[in-house]
Amino acid sequence: MRKLACFFALLLSISSYAQDAAAVKSQVAHAIQELRDFIAIPNDALNADDIDDNILWLKRKFGERGFNTAVLETENLPLFFAAMPMEDNKPTLLIYMHFDGQSVEPSKWNQPNPYQTVLKKPVADGFETVSFDALNDDIDYDWRLFGRSTSDDKGPIVMFLNAIDLLKKDGKEIPFNLKVILDGEEEKSSKPLPQAVKQYRELLEADFLVIADGPIHASGSPTVVYGCRGITTMTLTTYGPIKPQHSGHYGNYAPNPGFQLAQLLAGMKDTDGRVTIPGYYDGIVLDDDIMEVLKSVPDSDVEIAEKLQFKTSEKVGGYYQESLQYPSLNIRGLGSGWVGPKRRTIVPESATAELDLRLVPESDGNRLKKLVRDYITKQGYHVLDHVPSKLERMRYDKIVTVEEGSVTDAFRTDLDNKYGTFLVETLKSTFDQEVVRFRIMGGTVPISPFINELKIPAFIVPMVNPDNNQHSPNENLKIGQLAYGIQSLYSILSTPTP
Amino acid sequence: MRKLACFFALLLSISSYAQDAAAVKSQVAHAIQELRDFIAIPNDALNADDIDDNILWLKRKFGERGFNTAVLETENLPLFFAAMPMEDNKPTLLIYMHFDGQSVEPSKWNQPNPYQTVLKKPVADGFETVSFDALNDDIDYDWRLFGRSTSDDKGPIVMFLNAIDLLKKDGKEIPFNLKVILDGEEEKSSKPLPQAVKQYRELLEADFLVIADGPIHASGSPTVVYGCRGITTMTLTTYGPIKPQHSGHYGNYAPNPGFQLAQLLAGMKDTDGRVTIPGYYDGIVLDDDIMEVLKSVPDSDVEIAEKLQFKTSEKVGGYYQESLQYPSLNIRGLGSGWVGPKRRTIVPESATAELDLRLVPESDGNRLKKLVRDYITKQGYHVLDHVPSKLERMRYDKIVTVEEGSVTDAFRTDLDNKYGTFLVETLKSTFDQEVVRFRIMGGTVPISPFINELKIPAFIVPMVNPDNNQHSPNENLKIGQLAYGIQSLYSILSTPTP
Incomplete structure (x- = not known):
């Protein structure tokens, strides 16, 4: 037993959070089933009944994993809240995801029903449908799941649930008090969120916030985002x-x-x-330290110009990341x-x-x-x-x-925040890859007012592929990213607190 | 007989072209019937069959008045041509009008069928339909005929035909060789016209051109237009x-x-x-003589600003007519x-x-x-x-x-052209009113290339009321303008040539 423990300690010292590839893949198989099940519940935020059906599913799924759950009534649609039993000596991590999705126009999708997940493999000129039975032999991480909210943002919720499963299987203790807030109106601007902070402040109190939404950097590298415009x-x-x-x-x-x-x-x-x-x-003011982080993002201004087909960008910044500041x-x-x-x-x-x-x-x-x-x-x-x-x-x-128009404020967490460093280091070790750090993203997330109201350090830790067709027909999730998300959350939730 | 002739000479010296009011009114009654008949033939230039039906009607009507008629084939729709037998010693007047009309959307008209003329009288808040039987008692010149092309431009054609009738009744000799060219594609930009000049030059040769189209000046005064942008x-x-x-x-x-x-x-x-x-x-270059004519147009810059609701116009010219130069x-x-x-x-x-x-x-x-x-x-x-x-x-x-886009040239006839002076003096005497002279109109007429190709002095002599809803639903012609047109053409066609 000691020998084995030593072996594990050795393994951890090389790549502290490496998970057994076969165990992950088996968990991915489970996650695919669970995601198909979840996608099958329509989630158009414009339809309150849809949202209720999703909350029932979430209640069951989080309950099965030992979470205490609550439906937080708001002026608009309710929010879903889940938490592990609290322990005073642990820091509290609040995770934000959302389960509503953009409306669908089925005629624009290459599948009969955007709420019936379809499995596809990449071929020369696009994607080809594959029977889910093919997954029984092996799971190809390049294959994709097509359906509304596979990526935005039901996929990450299922990654989270399956990371919890895997942690339990491995007998890992979570060194955080874990709270989860799930939004049912993100695609409608998350109006009830800031108010909910006032109403449910104690419930939502935490040391830091992780938002599992949006795509990773185009390079495919693990990504942590410190702010949004x-x-x-x-x-x-x-x-x-x-x-x-x-x-x-x-x-x-x-x-x-x-x-x-x-x-x-x-x-x-x-x-x-x-x-x-x-x-x-x-x-x-952009000092040298900030400029260093900005320059470390593996963007290519040449590639952007080539992709968007212009000769010269506007000159607000000297390069893409600088311009976003x-x-x-x-x-x-x-x-x-x-x-x-x-x-x-x-x-x-x-x-x-x-x-x-x-x-x-x-x-x-x-x-x-x-x-x-x-x-x-x-x-x-x-x-x-x-x-x-x-x-x-x-x-x-x-x-x-x-x-x-109304103002949605920016948010930005300091680049030297300890929880940020913890997230970056954890992902770096898990995947043995440099982590892309965005000081601020160009876009705006509707939860900014929520973040600014909570007044805690917040980080977006995206899980899904950049080419996921978010908000569009043929939204999809690369199965490899499902594994990535499970692994990421497994590591974050099992690494000693900073 | 001599005595009578003397009496007429005296009458002529007071108002050379005054016509007997009762005779005019009786002719107007005839013209109303004829116009209703003409309007009843749909004339959408987009429909070639419509145009053919109209040409048949024109052939008959001009033929009855002693005109030789011809249908001039072109690359597009045919043109209609009519001429009185030629005499060498007379100057030749070419009159241009058109018989096609804008398409109609019946649902937007306040009458069942835009091709079935409706008689209306002005009331406090608009117009009220009147039975045509009401005309048997008396013809009120403030009443109006509603229907497509009542004003633009079948009305003037009917005015012309009835002026000819009245001239004949009065035994007047026409001191011109009279040619009439009727366009069936004016609302489609009169594409065949310039080419027709090349093809039918001899037929169309004339000393001057009168275009009977468009509305008179907003003041209601007789109007002669010397050019168009x-x-x-x-x-x-x-x-x-x-x-x-x-x-x-x-x-x-x-x-x-x-x-x-x-x-x-x-x-x-x-x-x-x-x-x-x-x-x-x-x-x-705008010299003093030109400026004098421009200033004589009874426009009110204050009224235009009030109507269009702006404080200050653009400063291209010092006032409206100057800006159009x-x-x-x-x-x-x-x-x-x-x-x-x-x-x-x-x-x-x-x-x-x-x-x-x-x-x-x-x-x-x-x-x-x-x-x-x-x-x-x-x-x-x-x-x-x-x-x-x-x-x-x-x-x-x-x-x-x-x-x-392609270029449609402007045309402008000199303000001191003798035929222009003839037209202005004739209208002035007929109506005992100052004539509004436009050196150039702001808008563009599709016959400009035709005029520039013909290379003869050209004048627009408009006949219809300014509020005729040209091109729009509820196009109409004030019956008084029907009389005005008959009288104008009667005078022009019976006044000794300049």
Whole structure:
């Protein structure tokens, strides 16, 4: 027995958390069954009944694993909560995942029913369906499971459940108090979450938060994300004649809202894409340590440019990761009159620009929106928050209606946070691979307000393949990533606390 | 007889072309019947059978009035031609009208069938249907005929036919060789017309051309139009990533096509709406005589601003009529990504501006388009006439695809042309009213190429009410304008040639 223990100690010292490949594969087989079962319960967040059915399934599955479970009522749909019995001397880890999914359009899927998981293997020109019986011989980690939420985000929930199983089989003790919060409205912006923190603060209290959602880095390396940009939006509308006018009768007489809008937008950025509105980038400092982490991300700016087919990127940062450390100002939409086959020779009545502003912790969304509004005012425009009345139209030469969207703040955990280091080191040892560390991701996660309300260090530990067609038809999960997730969570949940 | 002749001479000296009001009204009653009959033949230019049915009707009606008629075959639909027997010593007047109409959407009309004329009288909140029997008592000139092409342009054809009737009744001799060309594709851009001039030059030869189409000036005064602006179009497209990208992942990294387009457009005009592209307004000289005519048009810039609801017009000209003497540069459409409820947080793959350029005789359309292209090149853009290939995208930082529309030239007859003076003086005497002279109209007429090909002085002499809902549902003709047209044509066709 001692000899065996020594052997295990030796093994651990080489790769502390290596799990037996056969045991993992056997657990993966179990996880596939469980995931198929879970996917079969539709989970469109727009349908409250769907969400209830999923909660019943979760209650059973977490209950079977010895969790105490609770359904937390909110103003919207309920949240699902599960926890292992607490011990005072352990740090508490809260894990966040979600079980709702985007709506499906079955006709756009290459399978009859997006809620009936299909097994496929890669072939030269795509994927080919394989019978699940083929898994009885061997499980090929390159094969994939196709179905809604296989990756986003039921897959990670099943990985978690099966990591727990494997830990139990191996008799591992979990050195954390373990809490799990499962969201049923992530795809609808997770509205109830921040409020739930106020209502259920004690239940949700933890030392750190791990979010198991989203894909790993494109390189396929283990990934830990320390933050996400926030977002807010603005809609700017300029005005021409009250109704569209014949461009012969009134072209170069009636004010043209398109030119007004163009002139307004043109001055907001230089031709290299840098925002020129004073103060927009205030407060952002990237020291050498930060730059080192940013540069360590194995992105290739050349590959991105090749993939997206442009010669030169905007010059907000010197390279991709650096650019994400700044707030963005993006024209996501322009509209005036008609373009294409429907175009008509008119002076349009208005022109609209839809902007989104991605936020970083230094850039408060309301502050940035005020800077944009101030800039517009400085250009001689009268800023309104409504469609102008006739009186206002006759009174002011240049009018812009500015509608403002709500603000979702960014979150960012310090790169030297001990729990972050723990996660990175654990994954590094488990897979014997460098871990990609994102200081901040470009996108926005709806749980940012939840994180900022909880006020604890938070990390996204993604589990699924980058090419999973998240939110789209033919969403899928590589079986290898199912193994990856089980192994990751096994290691995290069995490694001595930092 | 001599006494009577003297009396008529006296009458003529007071108001040379005054017609007996009762005789006109009786002719109007006849014209209403004839117009109802004509309207009842559908005339959608998109339907060749419709056009043939109309030609049969025209053949009969012109034949009955002693015209020789011919159907001129063209590459597209045939044209209808009619002429009085020629006499060498008379100048030749060619009259252009058209008998095709815009398509109809019956559900949008306040009557069951747009081809079944309905009689309506004005009431407080619009119009009320009246039985045609009501006309037996008296004809109210404020009542209106509703139906497709009542105004545009079957009404004027019927006015012409009935003016001929009245001239015959009064035993008037027509001091012109009279030719009539009737277009069956005006609403489809009159494509066959310029070619027809080449093919049927001798038939169409004339000393001047009168176009009886369009509405009189909003003031209700008799109107003669000496020219129309031409038009050409350009479509500019800038490019971002090859496919729309998540604005979180690639906002402020992937080039934003909306900002590129805004910056490109912004510099084409100053903030007062004047085109700043060098040479755009070259060659335009407005001397005092011209300015006097422009100022004599009873437009009110204040009223236009009030109606269109803006404080200040663009400053291309000092006032409305002056602005029309210049070419325009109009953004008729802008499109990129989505605006409104469909908006999505993306970096769009492209942004498009639809431009139209209204032309004056000094501004050749191809020259102006070249100026715009040169301007774009000067801003550092690589101009393509096609969607860029990957190679081109990777090679050039800033790319604009410029698609160019065809050019319809402007036409403008000199203000001191003797036939123009003849028309103005004749209308002035007939109605004892100042005649509104438009040096050039803002809009473009599809017969411009026909006029420029014919190389004869051309004048638009509009006949119908300005509020006729041309091209729209509920097109109508004020019965008073039916009388106006009959009287105008009667006078023009019975006044000694200049």
